[in-house]
Amino acid sequence: MPQKSGPSPAEKTLSLGCVLCHDGAKMVLFVTGRCRRACWYCPLSRERKGRDVVFANDREVTSPSDIIEEAEVMSALGTGVTGGEPLLVPDRVVEYCTLLKEHFGPDHHIHLYTGTAPDEAMLRRLQGLVDEVRLHPPHETWPEILDTGYARSAVLARQMGFSIGIEVPSLPGIGALAPALPLLDFLNINELEWGETCAAAMRERGLELEDGLHNAVLGARGWAEELPFDPKIHFCSSVFKDSVQLRERLKRIASNTARPFEEVTDDGTVVYGVLEPAGSPDGLLDDLSEDDYEIREGRIEMAWWVLADNAARVPGRKYVVERYPNGGMVVEVTPL
Secondary structure, eight states, X not given: OOOOOOOOGGGOOOOHHHHHHHTTOEEXXXXXXXXXXXXXXXXXXXXXXXXXXXXXXXXXXXXXXXXXXXXXXXXXXXEEEEESOGGGSXXXXXXXXXHHHHHHOTTSEEEEEESSOOOHHHHHHHTTTOSEEEEOOOGGGGGGGGGSHHHHHHHHHHHTTOEEEEEEEOOTTGGGGGGGGGGOSEEEEXXXXXXXXXXXXXXXXXXXXSOSSSOBBXXXXXXXXTSOOOTTEEEEOHHHIIIIIHHHHHHHHHHHHOOTTOEEOTTSOEEEEEEEESSOOHXXXXXXXXXXXXXXXXXXXXXXXXXXXXXXXXXXXXXXXEEOTTTOOXXXXXXX
């Protein structure tokens, strides 16, 4: 029997939000961890789940200016508004989206995830601020999707000029969403992922990790194959999110924030050398310009290769640091 073949990449109808995510050009704006639903597969961390906190990427937001600063640091071309349930705090959503549109202009693309089915009044509040709405109907509603408020909301949103789609994790029974395709501009399937707060529920259902390297759940990719081949359908793998989307975003941040002596890697991390001198480093520093090093809390940070080439000149502890850009998490420390 000949194998079915799906649409080529050129035929795929990716939403603009997905295109920008692929380029790492979307800031993730987490507006609240509160949610009235209790989806067993929700992967939110303990730091965010159920808590009314705001994050721009991984930066906790204490004032609206933090959002603009984070977007500028990564040269964001758009923003994905997520939660929890963003529409539990609609005033906050409107405030932040207005802020972003006024600062970056109307072409700053904003997409919004919601587990609700927004009515006309809510969509009116979002009109002109949110470009793309991504509905997340509960798993139990999928078999009757056309009889739900999600179908009615999709039709209304499309009539009002929104790009409208459904975005759900790959779960058994996902083929039931196929009848909704004519109502949508896109259907995004995220590979089901293991998380710290949903691990127990995963085990109760007999699920396990696909491998020891990523968070993908074994079998999740196969469940997505229940859907027909359609250019509106896009499958987003766990590997893509870890290896492409995050990397491209980090590279954008690194290009804007790396110090002159830091090396930016292909993964978007930065690498530099650190000297904790046991004696006077003046002999070494005299040979360097002001842009070639920085002194922080008694440590001298410089290009790792400069430190390696001059390791014998100055006594003290010497090592190479690789970390996420803009003062982010340390990935590796290698002694010299």
